[in-house]
Amino acid sequence: MCNCSCTGEPALSEKDRRLVELLNKYRTVPGVLIPVLQEAQEIYGYLPAEVLQKVARELQIPLAKVYGVVTFYSQFHLKPRGRNIIRVCLGTACHVRGGDKIFAALQKELAVDDGETTTDLRFTLESVACIGACGLAPVIMINHDTHGRLTPEKLTGILAKYE
Amino acid sequence: MQNLMEACCRQCTHSPQTPCSDYISCRLEGPLCHDSALCKESRKDWIRAIQQPAEGKKRLLICAGTGCIASGSRPLKEHLETELTARGLRQDVDIILTGCHGFCEQGPILIVEPGKTFYCRVQTEDVDEIVEQHLLREERVDRLLYREPGSGEAVFAYPEIRFYALQKRIVLQNCGHINPEDIGEYVASQGYQGLRMALSMEQGAVIEELKRSGLRGRGGAGFLTGMKWEFTANAPGEKKYIVCNADEGDPGAFMDRSVLEGDPHAVIEGMLIAAHAIGADEGYIYVRAEYPLAIERLQIAISQAKKYGLLGTNILGTGFNFNLHIKAGAGAFVCGEETALLTSIEGNRGMPRVRPPFPAVKGLWDKPTNINNVETYANVPHILRRGADWYAQMGTGTSKGSKVFALTGKVNNTGLVEVPMGLSLREIIFDIGGGIRDHKPFKAVQIGGPSGGCLPESMLDLPVDYDSLTAAGAMVGSGGLVVMDEETCMVDIARFFLSFTQKESCGKCTPCREGTKRMLEILTRMTQGDGRRGDVEALEELAQVVKDSSLCGLGQTAPNPVLTTLRYFRHEYEAHIQEKRCPAGACSALLTYQIEADRCIGCTLCARVCPVNCISGKPKEVHLIDSTRCIKCGACKDKCKFNAVSRR
Numbered sequence: 001m002c003n004c005s006c007t008g009e010p011a012l013s014e015k016d017r018r019l020v021e022l023l024n025k026y027r028t029v030p031g032v033l034i035p036v037l038q039e040a041q042e043i044y045g046y047l048p049a050e051v052l053q054k055v056a057r058e059l060q061i062p063l064a065k066v067y068g069v070v071t072f073y074s075q076f077h078l079k080p081r082g083r084n085i086i087r088v089c090l091g092t093a094c095h096v097r098g099g100d101k102i103f104a105a106l107q108k109e110l111a112v113d114d115g116e117t118t119t120d121l122r123f124t125l126e127s128v129a130c131i132g133a134c135g136l137a138p139v140i141m142i143n144h145d146t147h148g149r150l151t152p153e154k155l156t157g158i159l160a161k162y163e
Numbered sequence: 164m165q166n167l168m169e170a171c172c173r174q175c176t177h178s179p180q181t182p183c184s185d186y187i188s189c190r191l192e193g194p195l196c197h198d199s200a201l202c203k204e205s206r207k208d209w210i211r212a213i214q215q216p217a218e219g220k221k222r223l224l225i226c227a228g229t230g231c232i233a234s235g236s237r238p239l240k241e242h243l244e245t246e247l248t249a250r251g252l253r254q255d256v257d258i259i260l261t262g263c264h265g266f267c268e269q270g271p272i273l274i275v276e277p278g279k280t281f282y283c284r285v286q287t288e289d290v291d292e293i294v295e296q297h298l299l300r301e302e303r304v305d306r307l308l309y310r311e312p313g314s315g316e317a318v319f320a321y322p323e324i325r326f327y328a329l330q331k332r333i334v335l336q337n338c339g340h341i342n343p344e345d346i347g348e349y350v351a352s353q354g355y356q357g358l359r360m361a362l363s364m365e366q367g368a369v370i371e372e373l374k375r376s377g378l379r380g381r382g383g384a385g386f387l388t389g390m391k392w393e394f395t396a397n398a399p400g401e402k403k404y405i406v407c408n409a410d411e412g413d414p415g416a417f418m419d420r421s422v423l424e425g426d427p428h429a430v431i432e433g434m435l436i437a438a439h440a441i442g443a444d445e446g447y448i449y450v451r452a453e454y455p456l457a458i459e460r461l462q463i464a465i466s467q468a469k470k471y472g473l474l475g476t477n478i479l480g481t482g483f484n485f486n487l488h489i490k491a492g493a494g495a496f497v498c499g500e501e502t503a504l505l506t507s508i509e510g511n512r513g514m515p516r517v518r519p520p521f522p523a524v525k526g527l528w529d530k531p532t533n534i535n536n537v538e539t540y541a542n543v544p545h546i547l548r549r550g551a552d553w554y555a556q557m558g559t560g561t562s563k564g565s566k567v568f569a570l571t572g573k574v575n576n577t578g579l580v581e582v583p584m585g586l587s588l589r590e591i592i593f594d595i596g597g598g599i600r601d602h603k604p605f606k607a608v609q610i611g612g613p614s615g616g617c618l619p620e621s622m623l624d625l626p627v628d629y630d631s632l633t634a635a636g637a638m639v640g641s642g643g644l645v646v647m648d649e650e651t652c653m654v655d656i657a658r659f660f661l662s663f664t665q666k667e668s669c670g671k672c673t674p675c676r677e678g679t680k681r682m683l684e685i686l687t688r689m690t691q692g693d694g695r696r697g698d699v700e701a702l703e704e705l706a707q708v709v710k711d712s713s714l715c716g717l718g719q720t721a722p723n724p725v726l727t728t729l730r731y732f733r734h735e736y737e738a739h740i741q742e743k744r745c746p747a748g749a750c751s752a753l754l755t756y757q758i759e760a761d762r763c764i765g766c767t768l769c770a771r772v773c774p775v776n777c778i779s780g781k782p783k784e785v786h787l788i789d790s791t792r793c794i795k796c797g798a799c800k801d802k803c804k805f806n807a808v809s810r811r
Contacts, residue, residue, distance in 0.1 A: 030509075030510075030528065031508055031509040031510035031528075032510060033510035033511075034490075034493055034507065034510050035490070035491070037493075038452075038491065038493065065511075068512050069510070069511065069512055072495060072512040072513065072669075073492075073493035073494045073495050073513070074493075074494035074495065075452055075492075075493040075494035076493060076494075094774075096774055096775045096776075096794070097774050097775075137774045
């Protein structure tokens, strides 16, 4: 036996504690699934499988229905999203001017694949067909900013601007 | 007294627990329960302070609608505050953030009172000049004034701008003129008078008044609001609900957002009146999640209404109870359909239900439910306060009152316009909208969003009302008006709207799920130059089937953009299929770029800008585009200073 004061229960993280609070607050309110999922997503940044299971169990709603609701609305994400969304243009003009090299450099720099998010949740990387800025090719968009005439060397400096 | 809504002295006993039936009148004309010159004067002072700046004071109204915030109204306010403080002028000038003025194109908008000087596109760099020249020397800053398109004439004061002068603002009356986060300003502008009137009337009389006004639903279908209320009022059941549809999802429409952001109490008051008329004690406002500012302003408005006893139990001592909740949507266009919206409030996938039974009989949690949209509710207080006859004198035979339109696209003045029903499209687009940008010819106007249709020039004198537009194949819908010039391809527009509805189809019924997909495939094929003989006929047949057999409004109206473009612009479809040509020059797969030898001076700019290096030519010699490698991005045409690149 150790001599610490714990009771053998695994310690709840701050986020899990907030989820429990959330579920307690709403348990008896009818039609509450969507607001609960919205607030749970605010706590975790996305909706991990364990959270969906817990929500289903606590609100006594079948997991299949919870999953159905999550996948119906575009606002819900099953995978973590980054604080910054990078959209790399892989349209024809960007492709010819080295968009694929930019994409490859970003994949390497961030260690993620298309549609994935860095483990520190700083960036989500997505490829898109064309963002209509062919004259500036190759182009990426970070959140609402467009960055054009890129070379792989310029990327590190640009990424540093986004926390 | 901290603000207009508070007690003037100890003799006033109004509180949510001890409501006074004269509360609203008292705030405007009071005190009513006792005689006191001092109390009367202090009430008047508050109203005066709200309506106009005090003697010797100036007032700056800064628009804080979503559009103006995006163009920088928040830093503008901070900058003004710092500058005025630095010059020791802060106490002489009031800075007020208002709701949307509807002229988003010109944002950020700053109005200086007295004088109603209208400054547009004001940036932080302009602050010095405004303070120095206008506030200190009382001279207008001409550079920042609005100029009429066409004549280029500068306009000094807000009401003289043609964009506003030709409008009839009822629903938008307060937007941009009061602080939406202060219930006192709403009350000082005759707010909650409609509720006071309604509560003094029998429930049936309120419904009768609504029916006489001729108000029809502003969300799309245009059903008579009074009738809808009557159905719900007559439906058997103790528990009834009032729901406000604020899930405004049509691309190109933003009037509901503006009303929620600029005048949230008007919507709450409209819902209160409906609840009284129908006998409901609980309500929901379903707002799309993409409107965070609207949600925030509604929350503030609801908590203020509760604080002063306008929401809750025994409202104004009449025994009427009403509680209001906000539900934030989670991103699904179909939830704008009333039965899908109710399903979503209940916590499910937002799929529509079969009607009948209609929500009036079996709505939220199977209880009778009245559902109207934001603009409809915002009309109600005006009808109660000023009377059905006043309202019914505006508009046409079957479409009464005014309607807010979101005027966008290739038009000079884009923004929100509120006009009496029955004005012609030409008046809206050319008189209020200031005509087409860059003096190009008008080609079409898309009215009513993804459910509406495209109308050609020959229909410009059509009066804008429910029945004329429906007869022309379009609809008032939510009120989006997208103006198009010769550079817009009608096949591509049909494809754009269909790709939207196809993506948003919930998948419950087959005609909408499969039909829109097949239609989109055909349209996409056409815009890529692979259109086949028989495609137009197949489209027409599919469109009719989807229209006739879909479960809800989304599917039933999704073919409208296709059907109207086929009706009025059939030649464009034929050009795409038979000649593999896009007359508007918009479908890039059907274009070729060429350099006109007589115009090219060999400056090499095009060759340098070409992303695929398919332009060859030596300096000072005519250049040549290799069309087999050209990706038709248009960079060369945009860059050429001699207009030597042509697109066919």
